[in-house]
Amino acid sequence: EDQVTQSPEALRLQEGESSSLNCSYTVSGLRGLFWYRQDPGKGPEFLFTLYSAGEEKEKERLKATLTKKESFLHITAPKPEDSATYLCAVLKGGNQFYFGTGTSLTVIP
Amino acid sequence: GAVVSQHPSRVICKSGTSVKIECRSLDFQATTMFWYRQFPKQSLMLMATSNEGSKATYEQGVEKDKFLINHASLTLSTLTVTSAHPEDSSFYICSARGGSGNTIYFGEGSWLTVV
Numbered sequence: 001e002d003q004v005t006q007s008p009e010a011l012r013l014q015e016g017e018s019s020s021l022n023c024s025y026t027v028s029g030l031r032g033l034f035w036y037r038q039d040p041g042k043g044p045e046f047l048f049t050l051y052s053a054g055e056e057k058e059k060e061r062l063k064a065t066l067t068k069k070e071s072f073l074h075i076t077a078p079k080p081e082d083s084a085t086y087l088c089a090v091l092k093g094g095n096q097f098y099f100g101t102g103t104s105l106t107v108i109p
Numbered sequence: 110g111a112v113v114s115q116h117p118s119r120v121i122c123k124s125g126t127s128v129k130i131e132c133r134s135l136d137f138q139a140t141t142m143f144w145y146r147q148f149p150k151q152s153l154m155l156m157a158t159s160n161e162g163s164k165a166t167y168e169q170g171v172e173k174d175k176f177l178i179n180h181a182s183l184t185l186s187t188l189t190v191t192s193a194h195p196e197d198s199s200f201y202i203c204s205a206r207g208g209s210g211n212t213i214y215f216g217e218g219s220w221l222t223v224v
Contacts, residue, residue, distance in 0.1 A: 031211075032211070032212075034212070034213060036215070041200070041218070041220070042217055042218060043113075043115070043202045043204075043215040043216050043217045043218040044153075044202070044204075044215045045215070046212060046213075046214055046215070049212050087152065087153075089213070091211075091213070095141050095143075095158050095160075095206070097143065097155070097213065099152055099153050099155075100152070101151075101152040102152055
Protein backbone atom coordinates (compact mmCIF):
# COMPACT_ATOMS: atom_id res chain seq x y z
CA GLU A 1 0.00 0.00 0.00
CA ASP A 2 1.30 3.43 -0.92
CA GLN A 3 1.95 5.39 2.22
CA VAL A 4 3.83 8.42 3.51
CA THR A 5 4.66 8.63 7.20
CA GLN A 6 6.19 11.57 9.00
CA SER A 7 7.86 11.54 12.39
CA PRO A 8 7.81 12.84 14.95
CA GLU A 9 4.28 14.23 15.02
CA ALA A 10 5.45 17.12 17.14
CA LEU A 11 8.88 18.46 18.01
CA ARG A 12 9.90 21.14 20.48
CA LEU A 13 13.38 22.59 20.15
CA GLN A 14 15.29 25.27 21.94
CA GLU A 15 16.48 28.05 19.71
CA GLY A 16 19.77 26.94 18.17
CA GLU A 17 19.14 23.24 18.82
CA SER A 18 19.54 21.45 15.49
CA SER A 19 17.40 18.43 14.63
CA SER A 20 15.89 16.41 11.77
CA LEU A 21 12.38 15.60 10.63
CA ASN A 22 11.73 12.29 8.92
CA CYS A 23 9.47 11.37 6.01
CA SER A 24 9.40 7.69 5.11
CA TYR A 25 7.50 6.39 2.13
CA THR A 26 6.43 3.10 0.59
CA VAL A 27 5.34 4.52 -2.75
CA SER A 28 6.53 2.72 -5.84
CA GLY A 29 7.48 4.67 -8.92
CA LEU A 30 8.49 7.86 -7.13
CA ARG A 31 8.35 10.88 -9.41
CA GLY A 32 9.28 13.44 -6.77
CA LEU A 33 9.26 14.15 -3.05
CA PHE A 34 8.16 17.57 -1.89
CA TRP A 35 8.62 19.45 1.38
CA TYR A 36 6.28 22.23 2.41
CA ARG A 37 5.95 24.54 5.37
CA GLN A 38 2.48 25.39 6.62
CA ASP A 39 1.69 28.15 9.06
CA PRO A 40 -1.66 28.07 10.91
CA GLY A 41 -4.54 29.22 8.73
CA LYS A 42 -2.45 29.41 5.56
CA GLY A 43 -1.77 27.24 2.56
CA PRO A 44 1.43 25.19 2.41
CA GLU A 45 4.50 27.03 1.20
CA PHE A 46 6.78 25.15 -1.16
CA LEU A 47 10.28 24.46 0.13
CA PHE A 48 11.99 21.72 -1.89
CA THR A 49 11.54 19.05 -4.51
CA LEU A 50 13.82 16.00 -4.56
CA TYR A 51 13.77 13.61 -7.47
CA SER A 52 16.33 10.88 -6.88
CA ALA A 53 18.15 9.11 -4.06
CA GLY A 54 21.26 10.95 -2.97
CA GLU A 55 19.91 14.34 -3.91
CA GLU A 56 20.23 17.19 -1.41
CA LYS A 57 18.87 20.72 -1.40
CA GLU A 58 19.43 23.61 0.97
CA LYS A 59 17.67 26.83 1.80
CA GLU A 60 18.82 28.99 4.68
CA ARG A 61 18.70 26.81 7.82
CA LEU A 62 16.96 23.91 6.05
CA LYS A 63 18.50 21.01 4.19
CA ALA A 64 16.52 18.19 2.60
CA THR A 65 17.97 14.81 1.70
CA LEU A 66 16.50 11.78 -0.03
CA THR A 67 17.15 8.04 0.03
CA LYS A 68 15.18 5.24 -1.61
CA LYS A 69 12.96 4.88 1.44
CA GLU A 70 12.94 8.20 3.26
CA SER A 71 13.71 11.88 3.28
CA PHE A 72 15.07 14.04 6.05
CA LEU A 73 14.57 17.72 6.63
CA HIS A 74 17.49 18.93 8.69
CA ILE A 75 17.07 22.16 10.59
CA THR A 76 20.29 23.80 11.69
CA ALA A 77 20.27 26.30 14.56
CA PRO A 78 16.51 26.91 14.31
CA LYS A 79 14.91 30.20 15.24
CA PRO A 80 11.41 30.80 16.63
CA GLU A 81 10.24 31.91 13.18
CA ASP A 82 10.91 28.37 11.94
CA SER A 83 7.97 27.19 14.04
CA ALA A 84 5.39 25.70 11.68
CA THR A 85 4.04 22.40 10.46
CA TYR A 86 6.29 20.74 7.91
CA LEU A 87 4.60 18.51 5.37
CA CYS A 88 6.14 16.08 2.97
CA ALA A 89 4.39 14.69 -0.08
CA VAL A 90 5.25 12.09 -2.67
CA LEU A 91 4.27 12.25 -6.32
CA LYS A 92 3.73 8.96 -8.05
CA GLY A 93 3.05 8.42 -11.72
CA GLY A 94 0.29 10.53 -13.19
CA ASN A 95 -1.26 12.78 -10.59
CA GLN A 96 -1.16 10.49 -7.59
CA PHE A 97 0.07 12.66 -4.79
CA TYR A 98 0.39 11.35 -1.22
CA PHE A 99 0.76 13.58 1.81
CA GLY A 100 2.21 12.80 5.20
CA THR A 101 0.38 14.03 8.28
CA GLY A 102 3.05 16.57 9.08
CA THR A 103 5.45 17.41 11.89
CA SER A 104 4.52 20.33 14.09
CA LEU A 105 7.71 22.15 15.00
CA THR A 106 7.91 24.60 17.87
CA VAL A 107 11.14 26.51 18.47
CA ILE A 108 11.37 28.05 21.90
CA PRO A 109 13.37 31.28 22.34
CA GLY B 110 8.68 31.51 -7.58
CA ALA B 111 5.41 30.29 -8.93
CA VAL B 112 2.31 31.75 -7.34
CA VAL B 113 -1.15 30.33 -6.90
CA SER B 114 -3.85 32.70 -5.78
CA GLN B 115 -7.13 31.78 -4.09
CA HIS B 116 -10.12 34.02 -3.69
CA PRO B 117 -11.86 34.75 -1.44
CA SER B 118 -9.61 34.12 1.54
CA ARG B 119 -12.60 34.18 3.87
CA VAL B 120 -16.29 33.84 3.14
CA ILE B 121 -19.40 33.53 5.28
CA CYS B 122 -22.57 32.28 3.67
CA LYS B 123 -26.02 31.31 4.80
CA SER B 124 -27.06 27.70 4.99
CA GLY B 125 -28.62 26.57 1.72
CA THR B 126 -26.78 29.01 -0.49
CA SER B 127 -23.88 28.28 -2.84
CA VAL B 128 -20.42 29.75 -2.72
CA LYS B 129 -17.64 29.76 -5.30
CA ILE B 130 -13.92 29.70 -4.59
CA GLU B 131 -11.44 30.56 -7.34
CA CYS B 132 -7.93 29.24 -7.77
CA ARG B 133 -5.58 30.90 -10.24
CA SER B 134 -2.04 30.11 -11.27
CA LEU B 135 -0.55 33.55 -11.79
CA ASP B 136 2.67 32.94 -13.66
CA PHE B 137 2.47 29.44 -15.09
CA GLN B 138 0.04 27.20 -16.87
CA ALA B 139 -1.37 24.58 -14.57
CA THR B 140 -2.00 21.29 -16.33
CA THR B 141 -3.58 19.90 -13.21
CA MET B 142 -5.23 21.49 -10.20
CA PHE B 143 -6.12 19.86 -6.92
CA TRP B 144 -8.65 20.78 -4.27
CA TYR B 145 -8.18 19.92 -0.62
CA ARG B 146 -10.07 20.30 2.58
CA GLN B 147 -8.29 20.68 5.88
CA PHE B 148 -9.72 20.34 9.37
CA PRO B 149 -7.99 21.96 12.35
CA LYS B 150 -4.69 20.33 13.23
CA GLN B 151 -5.12 17.70 10.55
CA SER B 152 -3.39 17.09 7.27
CA LEU B 153 -4.76 17.95 3.86
CA MET B 154 -7.55 15.78 2.54
CA LEU B 155 -7.66 15.54 -1.23
CA MET B 156 -11.15 16.15 -2.57
CA ALA B 157 -10.65 16.11 -6.31
CA THR B 158 -8.18 16.44 -9.15
CA SER B 159 -9.00 18.40 -12.25
CA ASN B 160 -7.34 18.67 -15.62
CA GLU B 161 -8.06 21.58 -17.92
CA GLY B 162 -10.97 20.93 -20.22
CA SER B 163 -12.02 17.64 -18.66
CA LYS B 164 -14.20 16.51 -15.80
CA ALA B 165 -12.73 16.41 -12.33
CA THR B 166 -11.83 13.14 -10.68
CA TYR B 167 -13.31 13.00 -7.18
CA GLU B 168 -11.94 11.06 -4.25
CA GLN B 169 -14.07 8.43 -2.64
CA GLY B 170 -16.66 9.89 -0.33
CA VAL B 171 -16.66 13.36 -1.91
CA GLU B 172 -20.05 14.32 -3.35
CA LYS B 173 -19.69 15.45 -6.94
CA ASP B 174 -22.99 17.29 -6.98
CA LYS B 175 -22.17 19.17 -3.83
CA PHE B 176 -18.62 20.19 -4.67
CA LEU B 177 -18.66 21.31 -8.28
CA ILE B 178 -15.26 21.76 -9.85
CA ASN B 179 -14.65 23.56 -13.11
CA HIS B 180 -11.22 23.82 -14.70
CA ALA B 181 -12.07 26.24 -17.45
CA SER B 182 -8.57 27.25 -18.47
CA LEU B 183 -4.93 26.45 -17.80
CA THR B 184 -4.83 29.16 -15.15
CA LEU B 185 -8.22 28.94 -13.45
CA SER B 186 -10.14 26.33 -11.50
CA THR B 187 -13.23 26.96 -9.39
CA LEU B 188 -14.82 25.03 -6.55
CA THR B 189 -18.49 25.67 -5.94
CA VAL B 190 -19.98 24.42 -2.69
CA THR B 191 -23.67 24.02 -3.47
CA SER B 192 -26.48 24.15 -0.93
CA ALA B 193 -23.93 24.71 1.81
CA HIS B 194 -24.52 23.44 5.32
CA PRO B 195 -22.70 24.24 8.56
CA GLU B 196 -20.79 20.96 8.33
CA ASP B 197 -19.23 22.23 5.09
CA SER B 198 -17.45 24.92 7.09
CA SER B 199 -13.77 24.28 6.65
CA PHE B 200 -10.48 25.47 5.21
CA TYR B 201 -10.32 24.75 1.49
CA ILE B 202 -6.99 24.81 -0.31
CA CYS B 203 -6.17 24.47 -3.98
CA SER B 204 -2.89 23.53 -5.57
CA ALA B 205 -1.65 23.65 -9.12
CA ARG B 206 0.89 21.52 -10.90
CA GLY B 207 3.02 23.07 -13.57
CA GLY B 208 5.98 25.31 -14.05
CA SER B 209 9.52 24.01 -13.95
CA GLY B 210 9.93 20.47 -12.66
CA ASN B 211 6.18 19.96 -12.40
CA THR B 212 6.28 21.20 -8.82
CA ILE B 213 2.96 21.56 -7.05
CA TYR B 214 2.25 24.99 -5.57
CA PHE B 215 -0.49 25.80 -3.12
CA GLY B 216 -2.88 28.67 -2.80
CA GLU B 217 -3.29 30.60 0.41
CA GLY B 218 -6.48 28.76 1.31
CA SER B 219 -10.07 29.86 1.78
CA TRP B 220 -11.95 29.78 5.05
CA LEU B 221 -15.60 28.94 4.54
CA THR B 222 -18.09 29.48 7.36
CA VAL B 223 -21.68 28.43 6.80
CA VAL B 224 -24.13 29.95 9.26
